[in-house]
Amino acid sequence: MGVHDFKSLMQHESRADLLEVVGADGFALLVDDSIQTMGVTPDADRIRDLQTRRRALQTDPTFFASSALTHDLGAPECNDGVAGAIFVSLRDRPDITMIWFRNERYHSIRWAGDPEHAHFVDESGRISPRKSFAQFLQNIRGQCQAWSQAELDSAGELGSLIEIEVQHRYKAELNILQTVLSRVNEAILVTEPNFEPGQSQKILWVSETFERLSGFNAEELTEMRADIMFGPKTGAADLARIGEQFARREAVRVEVLRQTKDGKPFWVDMDILPVLDRTGQVAQLISIERDITARRQMEESLRKLSTAIEQSPASVVITDLDAKIEYVNPRFTEVTGYSAAEVIGKNPRIIQSQETSRETFLALWNTLMNGDIWSGELLNRRKNGELYWEESHIAPVKNPDGIVTHYVAVNLDITERKNAERALRASEAFTKTILDSIPEHICVLDPQGRIVSVNKAWCQFAENNEAAWLAENSTSFSYRDICIASTDQADSRIAIDAWAGIESILKKTSDHFVLDYLCDSPDTPRWFRMNVYPMIAPCEGAVVAHENITERKLMEISLDNERTQLRTLLETIPDLVWLKTPEGVYLTCNTAFALFLGATAAEIVGKSDRDFLDEEQAALFRDKDRAAIAAGRPCISDETMTFAHDGHRAFMATIRTPMLDHSGALIGVLGIARDITERMEAEARIKTINLQLAEQGRKLEQRVIERTEQLRQLAVKTTLAEERERQAIAADLHDDLGQMLHVAKIKLGTLSKSLRDGCFSESLIADMNAILSEASGMVRSLTSQLSPPVLKDLGLVPALGWLADEMRRIYSLNVTVEDDGAPKPLSGAQSAILFRAVRELLINVSKHARTDRAEVRVQRDDSQIVITVADKGIGMTDPRGATHSPKGFGLSSLRERIAFLKGAVTIDSNPGGGTVVTLHMQLESAPAAASEGA
Numbered sequence: 001m002g003v004h005d006f007k008s009l010m011q012h013e014s015r016a017d018l019l020e021v022v023g024a025d026g027f028a029l030l031v032d033d034s035i036q037t038m039g040v041t042p043d044a045d046r047i048r049d050l051q052t053r054r055r056a057l058q059t060d061p062t063f064f065a066s067s068a069l070t071h072d073l074g075a076p077e078c079n080d081g082v083a084g085a086i087f088v089s090l091r092d093r094p095d096i097t098m099i100w101f102r103n104e105r106y107h108s109i110r111w112a113g114d115p116e117h118a119h120f121v122d123e124s125g126r127i128s129p130r131k132s133f134a135q136f137l138q139n140i141r142g143q144c145q146a147w148s149q150a151e152l153d154s155a156g157e158l159g160s161l162i163e164i165e166v167q168h169r170y171k172a173e174l175n176i177l178q179t180v181l182s183r184v185n186e187a188i189l190v191t192e193p194n195f196e197p198g199q200s201q202k203i204l205w206v207s208e209t210f211e212r213l214s215g216f217n218a219e220e221l222t223e224m225r226a227d228i229m230f231g232p233k234t235g236a237a238d239l240a241r242i243g244e245q246f247a248r249r250e251a252v253r254v255e256v257l258r259q260t261k262d263g264k265p266f267w268v269d270m271d272i273l274p275v276l277d278r279t280g281q282v283a284q285l286i287s288i289e290r291d292i293t294a295r296r297q298m299e300e301s302l303r304k305l306s307t308a309i310e311q312s313p314a315s316v317v318i319t320d321l322d323a324k325i326e327y328v329n330p331r332f333t334e335v336t337g338y339s340a341a342e343v344i345g346k347n348p349r350i351i352q353s354q355e356t357s358r359e360t361f362l363a364l365w366n367t368l369m370n371g372d373i374w375s376g377e378l379l380n381r382r383k384n385g386e387l388y389w390e391e392s393h394i395a396p397v398k399n400p401d402g403i404v405t406h407y408v409a410v411n412l413d414i415t416e417r418k419n420a421e422r423a424l425r426a427s428e429a430f431t432k433t434i435l436d437s438i439p440e441h442i443c444v445l446d447p448q449g450r451i452v453s454v455n456k457a458w459c460q461f462a463e464n465n466e467a468a469w470l471a472e473n474s475t476s477f478s479y480r481d482i483c484i485a486s487t488d489q490a491d492s493r494i495a496i497d498a499w500a501g502i503e504s505i506l507k508k509t510s511d512h513f514v515l516d517y518l519c520d521s522p523d524t525p526r527w528f529r530m531n532v533y534p535m536i537a538p539c540e541g542a543v544v545a546h547e548n549i550t551e552r553k554l555m556e557i558s559l560d561n562e563r564t565q566l567r568t569l570l571e572t573i574p575d576l577v578w579l580k581t582p583e584g585v586y587l588t589c590n591t592a593f594a595l596f597l598g599a600t601a602a603e604i605v606g607k608s609d610r611d612f613l614d615e616e617q618a619a620l621f622r623d624k625d626r627a628a629i630a631a632g633r634p635c636i637s638d639e640t641m642t643f644a645h646d647g648h649r650a651f652m653a654t655i656r657t658p659m660l661d662h663s664g665a666l667i668g669v670l671g672i673a674r675d676i677t678e679r680m681e682a683e684a685r686i687k688t689i690n691l692q693l694a695e696q697g698r699k700l701e702q703r704v705i706e707r708t709e710q711l712r713q714l715a716v717k718t719t720l721a722e723e724r725e726r727q728a729i730a731a732d733l734h735d736d737l738g739q740m741l742h743v744a745k746i747k748l749g750t751l752s753k754s755l756r757d758g759c760f761s762e763s764l765i766a767d768m769n770a771i772l773s774e775a776s777g778m779v780r781s782l783t784s785q786l787s788p789p790v791l792k793d794l795g796l797v798p799a800l801g802w803l804a805d806e807m808r809r810i811y812s813l814n815v816t817v818e819d820d821g822a823p824k825p826l827s828g829a830q831s832a833i834l835f836r837a838v839r840e841l842l843i844n845v846s847k848h849a850r851t852d853r854a855e856v857r858v859q860r861d862d863s864q865i866v867i868t869v870a871d872k873g874i875g876m877t878d879p880r881g882a883t884h885s886p887k888g889f890g891l892s893s894l895r896e897r898i899a900f901l902k903g904a905v906t907i908d909s910n911p912g913g914g915t916v917v918t919l920h921m922q923l924e925s926a927p928a929a930a931s932e933g934a
Contacts, residue, residue, distance in 0.1 A: 021154045022086065023147075024100035031096050041101050042080050050075060051097060054087050062089045062159070065152055067102070070142045077142055084144035086152065088159035095280075098162070100155060102144040187213045189287040193246060193274065204284065213268070213291055215261030242272070246282055249274050255292065267296040315390075317409040318397075323347050326406070335390075335413050337383030348409070353381040368396055368407060377414070388415040440547045443479070447540040449506055450478045461546070479544065494518075498530060505532045505542045516549065527553040576652070576673040579659065582629060582666055584608045584622055593673075598644025612644070625669045628656035641673070651677045716900045719833070788835075796824070796831045797858055803839055804856070811846040814853045822860035827924045830901055834867060834919060837894050841869040841917055844891075849873025849915065865921050872914040879907035879915070 018027050019039055026039030028047050035044050042050070053073040054064050066072040067084040083104030089097045187210035191201040206221045214221070238254075245252050252272040259265050270289040274282040309316050315332035319325050325343050333339055336351050343350060356378050367374035373395040381387055390411040397406040432455075435442055441458035443451045483499040494517040501513035513532040518525060529549045535541045570577050570590040578589040586604050594601045597612040609618035620639075628635040634657040642649050652673040659668045791799035797819045804815035826834070838856060845854045851873035859866045895905045903921035 018158070019100070021158070022100045022151050023102070024086070025103045026082070026101040028099045028101070029097075030099070039101070040080070040082065040103060041099075042082050046080075047099065050085065050099075051087070061094060062091055063087065063156060065147050065155075067146045068143045083142055084147065086147060086155045088155050090159065090163040092163065096162075098155075098159060102147070104141060104144050187268070187289040187291075189289065191285045191287070193282040193285050201285065210289065213260075213266070213289070214258070215264075220261075246272075246274050246285065249276065249282065255296075266291060266293040268292060312410075314410045314412045317348060317411070319348065319407045319409075321404065321406070323407070332411075335382070335388065335411075336380075342383075351380045351382070353379050353387055355379040355387065364394065368394060371396055371398075371404065378411075388413060389418045390414065440545045442543065442545045444535075445479055445502070445506070445542045445544060447506060448478070449480050449502060449542075452541070458546075501530075502532050502542060502544065505534050508534065516553075524550075526550045574675065576671075578604075578671045579668050580608075580625060580671070581668050584625060587668060595645050596641065596643050624654075624656055625671075628669055629658050629666065632658060638676070639673070650675045651680050712896060712900050716829075716897065719897060791831060791835055792828075796826060796834060799831075799835055800838060800856055800858065803835070803842070807842050807846065807854075811843070812852060813842060813846040815842060815856060816854075817856045817858070819858045820860060824858070824860055824865045825924045826865065826921075830921055830924065833897050833901060834865075834921065837898060837919055838867060838869060840894060845869070845871045845873065845915075851914075860923070863923055865919075865923055867919040868916060869919075870914065870916045875911045875913045875915055876907070876909040877911055879909045 019025070024039070026037065026041035028041050029036040030047070030051060035047055037044075037047075041047065050069065050073060053075055055061070057064070057073070064087040065085070069075050069083060069085055070077050081103045082101045084102040086100045087097060088099075186207075188205075188207035189203065189210055190205040191203050193201065203221050203224055206218050211217055211221070216224070242252050242254065251274070253270070254272070255267060255269050257265055257267055268289040269292045270287045272285055272287045275284040275286060276282060309329050312329060312331055315335050316327070316329040317325060317332060318327040324345055325348060328338075328340050328343055332343075336343075338350070360376065360378070364374045364376070373393060375391075375393045378390050378392050379387055380390055391414045392409060392411045394407060394409040396404040397408050399405050436456035438455060439457055441461040442455045443458055444453040446452050479502060480499050483495040483502075494515070498515055498517070501510075501515055504510035505513055511534060513530075515530045517528055517530070519528050526548065527550050529547045531545045531547065533543050533545075535543060573590075574592060576590070576593040576596055578593045579587045581587060585606060585608055589601055589604055591601070594604060597604060599612065604612070609621045612618075613621070624635070624637060624639075634655050637654050637656075639652050639654050640649055641652050653676045654671060654673040657670045657672075658666055659670050661667050788799050788802055790802045797817070800817050804817050807813045807815050842854055842856075845851065849871045851871050854869065854871045857868040857870070859868075891905075891907075898905050898919060898921065901921060903919065906918045906920075907915065908918075909915035
């Protein structure tokens, strides 16, 4: 029963009964999304909203009544006056629902005062009873007159009657539909919608056409599952995809290969449509199928032919009888570079080169004209100008009447093969060159062991060993014959073993064979190594290479001798020597170490320290091994070891060294221990003696210091005594010799005057006068240098001024003297030593500084006098060494004299920057200075 049936029912003359029997104001009928109404009802959207809200309730899904929809369904207030409703749905068709509507009933309630405001408070906070008890009118809406039980029963009975009518009409329509479907040309199949993994659908109904197409009758099919629906060629992934489409209520179109009852395959094109039940779920599947076997066979044949041509590794060209190209396959484009559009309608000569002879093309066309197939090789040209070789097969195409209509050319690009042939020839020459350049003598054997090729070294070896027959005819011999011919030599076993090894390679029981042998030589011994390898597949046979290993063997013999010597040395030396793996397992040791552990070398190898020592000692040795490995270099340590054979303890100096192989990988730890007990005891004794000697040395050093101080004091006293002596000598020279020379000068002057007319020469007298005058000046100068009177009479600063004049006169050294004018009380000894020090420094400047200027500056700094002697000469490289060296131009002596009087000397100098010497000395107090000066 459809929408139109209900529509006609509602338009029947008894339609008013639908409202009166229930006592309703309006009626609505919902079939799927279609709505038919009469009387007073809400609009269509409002009705759908009420239906949705009603279905959401946990109530009877077929019947629901309410006299207050806004309250019971939570729906908004109806503006159309509808307040109540009865919903009746068909049990088997929940998509069909009848709804009766009843309008709301208006009524009012009058209250004595607003119940929500029992008291009213004014602005001043006082309660106003008049307003509090004012009349309040409340209108009641959203409800209708309650449905009576008789009205509810009538609505349910109407629903049951309509449901019965629907079922009758559905069965009638189904019978009509099945009758029609059984007569159509398409095969129809109805199944269950079960698409769970591993499950199949039950067949519900088939049309007669489906029976004829499949070969099964309806009874057989309904007992079967729907696996037949998709056939054996439909995979699980396709079935899963189809199931997903059905879940989305989508129609499916698919082509399936099936088999008839007798096993004959056939193709069908089917449309599978989902049929929804009243809940909206897929209830059944209807498959409408068409037999497309003939079409698929034709398509498959054409597809195979097209695929064969399109995917052919050979380029295919089809031309008409005038040699105009009508078709080329993709391979033609790949090979030539021309697209199909570029060559269609053109002659194949577009790809011809000038390298193919005219005679070749004449032969080609003569063959085609005779109706035969022409085959040959052509050198053609690609679009980019590159030449390429093709193996071409051109045939005439004939129609069923035997008339030639087209020509088809199947061309195979053989450029790589041609290049490979040339490369192979070049490779063979290249390989031969390489083999001839290898110093090993090599021969290649076939699977029977016959020599098929040898290199140059092989031939030379044969000639050098007086086997010219083998050099000239090597490829005519079997290697077995060569081995048999060698069995009459001194070591025939080698020849037997050699052929046995070669046979194992030829028979593929082994993949490599090596044999070292001593070659019979008239001069010096020679060793060779024979390596035999199988030929690389697909080639069969073997390669035999003889390598001269004489030098290596001699080296191995030498190494064996050295190893023996080294072992002898290890056994001879008293040191303990051992070698362990990185894990602490002994690899070897000498006899001395074996005695230490109390076992033989054979018993020690393969074991660890824990097998011979207590846990503490073994752990200590293991830690030291690990430390040497971590350091990556030799590690030296001193250890106390207890020898197992007699229990004595010794102090050992141990060196542990990580051992590496040729690739730098760690292979173990080498240990060497030497007994240093006696050395340690001797060192202890020496240490004691050294302590005693140090104590004696300290005492002697103290005595030397004391004597040195005494000598320094004595040197100063001597200096002072020398100064006093100089002063006395100066006094004598001045008072005695000076006066005497002055008197002599006066007398000589008188003599010169009295004897002017005598016999004496005037010039002689003048010379004597000059000499006496010069002597007098020298005496004065000597007197001043020894002890200038100005130093004693006026003090140090005037004496330095006098010294500056003397340095200018005698040494041509311009000296400036600056004094800050502050009083500088000095003792006589201080003044004398400072004067002598400045004089020596200025003389050094004149002799060594290579300058004609110097500066002397005298200052007072608190309780010290500071004298600076500066020049801008060549300077000194090592000022400190000059003051401490006895060859330092008197500077060492000067430092000692100044230090004796509690003074100090500093020198600041660098090469090319001049020299500054500063003298520091404590000033005496004024009374002491005055008394000493007196």
